[in-house]
Amino acid sequence: MSDYSTTSGVAALSICEALLLALNDAKVLPENEILGVLKDAATAHANAEGSEKEIMEHNAVAALINRIITGGNSVRRP
Template identity: 65%
Template sequence: MSTASEHAGQAALSICEALRLAMNDRGLLPEHEIVGVLRDAAATHENALGTDLELENHLAVAELINTIIAGGNSVRRS
């Protein structure tokens, strides 16, 4: 069963994806800068400190971001 927190996370991810696509479509950010933002976000989580559970969560977030980068879903392809 999904929790309110999981729903909030999914909503945030969808909103961010839509914003990234819009920024690229409008020429506000080129693809390499969008990927750079994603890499910075992943690195922040990869280098985070905390308890074992917090570190596990941070690494899961970093893995998800890196999967988005590897999948090429950070910008709309023509």
């Protein structure tokens, strides 16, 4: 993956996290709905098809999202 793609991906992840936090703070979406969005995204990537390389990339994305879900991310507040 190029540096541009990596930088773009990190920026997108940060923006999405901020949006999910804002939606939760504004009481637009409850925590369980936000976690549902993350789980749906992980499942979509886990089930994606394509070349061997594309499948490996999708699996890596699904694994990252699942780590965010289980890792006590900032959407889940103590």
